[in-house]
Amino acid sequence: xxxxxxxxxxxxxxxxxxxxxxxxxxxxxxHETACILNTGKHSAxxxxxxxxxxxxxxxxxxLKVPSRRTLHLRFNELKEPEEIPRDTDYASVIISDVPxxxxxxxxxxxxxxxxxxxxxxxPVND
Amino acid sequence: xxxxxxxxxxxxxxxxxxxxxxxxxxxxxxHETACILNTGKHSAxxxxxxxxxxxxxxxxxxLKVPSRRTLHLRFNELKEPEEIPRDTDYASVIISDVPxxxxxxxxxxxxxxxxxxxxxxxPVND
Amino acid sequence: xxxxxxxxxxxxxxxxxxxxxxxxxxxxxxHETACILNTGKHSAxxxxxxxxxxxxxxxxxxLKVPSRRTLHLRFNELKEPEEIPRDTDYASVIISDVPxxxxxxxxxxxxxxxxxxxxxxxPVND
Amino acid sequence: xxxxxxxxxxxxxxxxxxxxxxxxxxxxxxHETACILNTGKHSAxxxxxxxxxxxxxxxxxxLKVPSRRTLHLRFNELKEPEEIPRDTDYASVIISDVPxxxxxxxxxxxxxxxxxxxxxxxPVND
Numbered sequence: 001x002x003x004x005x006x007x008x009x010x011x012x013x014x015x016x017x018x019x020x021x022x023x024x025x026x027x028x029x030x031h032e033t034a035c036i037l038n039t040g041k042h043s044a045x046x047x048x049x050x051x052x053x054x055x056x057x058x059x060x061x062x063l064k065v066p067s068r069r070t071l072h073l074r075f076n077e078l079k080e081p082e083e084i085p086r087d088t089d090y091a092s093v094i095i096s097d098v099p100x101x102x103x104x105x106x107x108x109x110x111x112x113x114x115x116x117x118x119x120x121x122x123p124v125n126d
Numbered sequence: 127x128x129x130x131x132x133x134x135x136x137x138x139x140x141x142x143x144x145x146x147x148x149x150x151x152x153x154x155x156x157h158e159t160a161c162i163l164n165t166g167k168h169s170a171x172x173x174x175x176x177x178x179x180x181x182x183x184x185x186x187x188x189l190k191v192p193s194r195r196t197l198h199l200r201f202n203e204l205k206e207p208e209e210i211p212r213d214t215d216y217a218s219v220i221i222s223d224v225p226x227x228x229x230x231x232x233x234x235x236x237x238x239x240x241x242x243x244x245x246x247x248x249p250v251n252d
Numbered sequence: 253x254x255x256x257x258x259x260x261x262x263x264x265x266x267x268x269x270x271x272x273x274x275x276x277x278x279x280x281x282x283h284e285t286a287c288i289l290n291t292g293k294h295s296a297x298x299x300x301x302x303x304x305x306x307x308x309x310x311x312x313x314x315l316k317v318p319s320r321r322t323l324h325l326r327f328n329e330l331k332e333p334e335e336i337p338r339d340t341d342y343a344s345v346i347i348s349d350v351p352x353x354x355x356x357x358x359x360x361x362x363x364x365x366x367x368x369x370x371x372x373x374x375p376v377n378d
Numbered sequence: 379x380x381x382x383x384x385x386x387x388x389x390x391x392x393x394x395x396x397x398x399x400x401x402x403x404x405x406x407x408x409h410e411t412a413c414i415l416n417t418g419k420h421s422a423x424x425x426x427x428x429x430x431x432x433x434x435x436x437x438x439x440x441l442k443v444p445s446r447r448t449l450h451l452r453f454n455e456l457k458e459p460e461e462i463p464r465d466t467d468y469a470s471v472i473i474s475d476v477p478x479x480x481x482x483x484x485x486x487x488x489x490x491x492x493x494x495x496x497x498x499x500x501p502v503n504d
Contacts, residue, residue: 005389005471005502011131013161013196013229014244035391037429037469051163051196070391070429070469091163091196091227093131101469101500103391106242116484116495117244118392119371122227123500124131137257139287139322139355140370177289177322217289217322217353219257232368243370245497248353250257263383265413265448265481266496303415303448343415343448343479345383358494369496374479376383 004040006101009124010094014104015050017076019086032075034094034121035103038065044096050084051091058082065100094121130166132227135250136220140230141176143202145212158201160220160247161229164191170222176210177217184208191226220247256292258353261376262346266356267302269328271338284327286346286373287355290317296348302336303343310334317352324357346373382418384479387502388472392482393428395454397464410453412472412499413481416443422474428462429469436460443478472499 017032038044047060061078065071075084075092084090094102102121143158164170173186187204191197201210201218210216220228228247269284290296299312313330317323327336327344336342346354354373395410416422425438439456443449453462453470462468472480480499 005387006500009131011163011165011227013163013227013246014159014198014231015161015196016198033392035393035467035469037389037391037471039389039429039471051165051194053196053198057194068429068435070393070431070467072392072394072431072467089161089196089198091161093163093165101389101391103497103500104244105392105495106244117231117242118482118484118495119229119245119497120391120500122132122229122246122249135257137289137291137353139289139353139372140285140324140357141287141322142324177291177320179322179324183320215287215322215324217287219289219291230370232370243357243368245355245371248258248355248372248375261383263415263417263479265415265479265498266411266450266483267413267448268450303417303446305448305450309446341413341448341450343413345415345417356496358496369483369494371481371497374384374481374498374501 004099006037006099007123008096008099008126010102010121011091011124012094012104012121013091015075015090015092016088017084017086031106033105034073034075034092035070035105036065036073036094037070037101038098039068040098041067042098043067044098044100046094046096046100049093051093053089130225132163132225133249134222134225134252136228136247137217137250138220138230138247139217141201141216141218142214143210143212157232159231160199160201160218161196161231162191162199162220163196163227164224165194166224167193168224169193170224170226172220172222172226175219177219179215256351258289258351259375260348260351260378262354262373263343263376264346264356264373265343267327267342267344268340269336269338283358285357286325286327286344287322287357288317288325288346289322289353290350291320292350293319294350295319296350296352298346298348298352301345303345305341382477384415384477385501386474386477386504388480388499389469389502390472390480390482390499391469393453393468393470394466395462395464409484411483412451412453412470413448413483414443414451414472415448415479416476417446418476419445420476421445422476422478424472424474424478427471429471431467
C-alpha cells in the first residue's frame with residue numbers, strides 16, 4: 001500500500017528525558033520516542049518544535065522520513081538547534097508536508113525492571 | 127508556530143493518587159499528571175472539575191498556561207478548593223478558554239521499579 | 253458542569269484477567285478496569301457485552317453510573333450473567349443510554365513491581 | 379449486538395519485538411499484540427503490511443477474524459511471507475474488508491517485573 005494516511009500536524013504534550021539510566025547503552029538508555037509512519041509515495045519533510053514550561057519554544061528540528069518507511073525517533077538524539085535538556089518537562093509539535101501517523105512511546109522491554117508507556121499522539125485536523 | 131491547536135474541553139475518566147510512595151520526594155513521589163500544551167498566542171485560563179464515585183464534583187481548580195508553554199500539572203499538588211483525597215477513584219474534566227492539548231500520565235522513569243501509563247485525554251468537540 | 257460529554261458506544265479490544273496475583277487483596281489483586289465518567293444530568297444505564305476468540309459473546313452485564321459521577325469498574329467483579337474467565341483473551345463493548353467517556357486501565361501503583369497500562373477506549377460515532 | 383463498529387484501516391507506528399525474554403514460554407514470552415475486535419455479522423478478511431526504517435514494506439500477512447469474535451494477534455507469531463525480525467523497529471497497517479476496532483498492546487501481567495503498554499491504534503477515515 002502506498003496510500004497516504006494520517007495527518008500533517010501532531011502534538012505530544014508529555015515529554016521528559018530522565019537524566020540517569022541503568023544498563024548498557026544505547027539499548028538500555030532511558031529514552032522517549034516519536035514513532036513516525038509515512039505510508040505515502042513521497043518523502044515526509046518534518047519539523048519538530050519543542051515547548052517548555054518556562055521559556056520560548058525551540059526549533060525547528062528538521063528530519064525526513066522516506067516514502068513507505070517508519071522512523072522511531074529518539075528525542076534524546078536531537079542535536080540541532082540544541083539538545084533537549086534532561087530532567088525537564090517539555091512537549092512537542094510535529095509538522096509534516098505529507099500525511100503521517102505518530103505514536104509516542106517511552107520503552108525498554110529488554111530489561112525485566114523497565115517501564116513502558118505509549119499512546120497515539122494527538123492528530124490535528126488540517 | 128503560534129497556531130492554536132487542540133480543543134477547549136478534555137476528559138480523563140481515570141484518576142487515582144496512591145497513598146504511599148517509595149523513594150525521595152518530590153522526584154519519586156507517586157503522582158498523576160495532566161500534561162497541557164498551549165501553542166497559541168493567548169494564555170489559557172483553565173478550570174478543572176474533579177468527579178468522584180460517591181459524592182458531588184469538586185471545583186473549579188483554576189490555573190493558567192501561558193502562550194506557547196506546556197504545564198505538566200500534578201494532581202496531587204492541587205490545593206484549592208480542596209486537596210484530592212488519596213487512595214480514591216476520581217475523574218477530571220479540563221475546560222480552557224482557548225484550544226489546548228491534554229495528555230494523561232502516571233510516571234516515574236528514574237527508578238528501575240517504577241510503572242508508567244499514558245494516554246492522550248478525550249477531546250470534546252465544541 | 254452538568255453538560256453531557258462523550259459517546260454512547262465504546263469498544264475495548266484488549267482484555268485479559270490474569271489468573272494469579274501477588275500481594276494482599278483487593279488492593280493488589282491483578283485487575284482490568286473500565287473507568288466510566290458520566291458528567292450529565294441523568295443516570296447512565298449501561299450494558300456491557302464481552303467478546304471471546306472462540307465462542308459467542310456473553311451479556312449484557314448491566315450497571316448504572318449516576319449523574320455527575322465516575323465508576324471505575326473492575327471487570328473481574330462482574331458476576332451476571334457469568335464471571336469473566338481468567339487467563340482468557342476477551343474484548344468488550346460498552347453501550348450507554350446517555351453520553352459517557354470511557355478509559356481502559358490495568359493498574360496497581362502501590363507496589364513497586366506493578367505494571368500499568370491505560371488508553372482512552374474507542375468511541376463509536378452514533 | 380451484531381452492529382459493525384470501527385474502521386477498515388488502522389495504523390500502529392510503534393513496533394518492536396525484543397530478541398530475548400525471561401520466564402517460561404509462551405506465557406512470558408515478550409510479545410507485541412494487535413487486539414482486533416469484529417462485532418459485525420460477517421467475517422473480517424484482514425491484510426497486514428509491515429513497514430521498516432531501511433527497506434521496502436513486507437506483506438500482506440493474511441488472517442481472518444470471525445463474526446462477533448476478538449483476536450489478540452501476536453506479531454511474533456506471523457510467519458508468512460516472512461517472520462518479523464527481532465530487535466528491529468517496525469510499524470504496521472491493518473486493512474479489513476469490514477469495520478473492526480484495533481488496540482495495540484505489549485503486555486505480560488503475570489510476572490511482577492513485567493512492563494505493559496497499550497493504546498487504541500490510529501483509525502483511518504475511509
